Amino acid sequence: MNRKKLQKLTDTLTKNCKHFNKFEVNCLIKLFYNLVGEATERPGAATGLDRNAFRNILHMTFGMTDDMIMDRVFRGFDRDNDGIVSVTEWVHGLSLFLRGSLEEKMKYCFDVFDLNGDGFISKEEMFHMLKNSLLKQPSEEDPDEGIKDLVEITLKKMDYDHDGKLSFADYEKAVREEALLLEAFGPCLPDPKSQMEFEAQVFKDPNDFHDNMNS
Template sequence: DGINLLIELLSPHTDADFFLITEEGELSTVCYRPEGLDSLVQQTNFSKKELQVLYRGFKNECPSGVVNEDTFKSIYSHFFPQGDSSMYAHFLFEAFDTHNNGLVSFEDFAVSLSIILRGSITDKLNWAFNLYDLNKDGCITREEMTDIMHSIYNMMGKHTYPSMRDSAPKEHVDSFFQKMDKNKDGVVTIEEFLETCQKDENIMHSMHLFDNVI
């Protein structure tokens, strides 16, 4: 359903991209300040060697050491050339930009990726909720979920799913709120989101899809 679709699109192709980086070898050539690396080992569920691999890949794509939203959108457009991924990339960028300064540093990237790939179920669900809560006010509205769903369908492209009805995004939003909005007040809180997701076997399976892919 719509919830599984949202979760599975959190980090498309992450496993393939970083396996390619890993296969290049020679990890000892990676340069990174030991203080920063040691700190990130404490903040994430990655080892030093894994962080070195990630850092080399990050610096190859972003030599300046930070990513702005335009660069993020450009990178993401390569994953989904069949559609318009700009709006979804915008929402995802805001979730990675934890300092709200318009830039994603390697530290920001590594911490979020650690949650998506190696975090506990609760950590992953909290991160997903933050992604869907576009104005970060602590609840998800129908308008926010509609914007998210439209961004996903735009990204996937019409010719990828030619039989998809124009009403599909609304149907996914309706399904999301029917399942999540327990007290029927028109918004989904983090408590409702966590409670419902943790009781749903399909959602729990989706949350494990990216475990230990690096």
């Protein structure tokens, strides 16, 4: 990408991005094209990070291991659902992912957890996610029972209108009272340590980060 184009893209994205300054946006764009450079060696491939490349970053950089949650995070970034994260989606996604306000993070986490996109987190969805994210205890006769109990406890704590599922209003109220419930159904935001490491590296020299990903 030539300098003029990079400049223009940086300006545009900085305007629409409230959590990064111009220098940071510029670093993220460079990093994006570094990462994409490897992913799109194939001629005719669209420019962007596909699901696998993106999940690799989530795994290597932010320590995520849960396939289902990583998939949902990918969908959270890929706003136009075209199967790749474009440079715009990358910068906007990271803005929220790394520095979003509580409001933005609640909305994002809720969308991640609302697996079928119907505006509610149902018991089935909770069960599904908790089953994935909890470690199996070999001693338990029926681990599913433990997860069902956990779902009931969570509902008791978060389901304010007692309709047996979580609306965004329920979820928001619960998180405002107890911040730890933000990621109640699985880690879909970076932990503070990996966030700091990522920012320290990328906002110093994106090439550095890129080389580390490959070493």
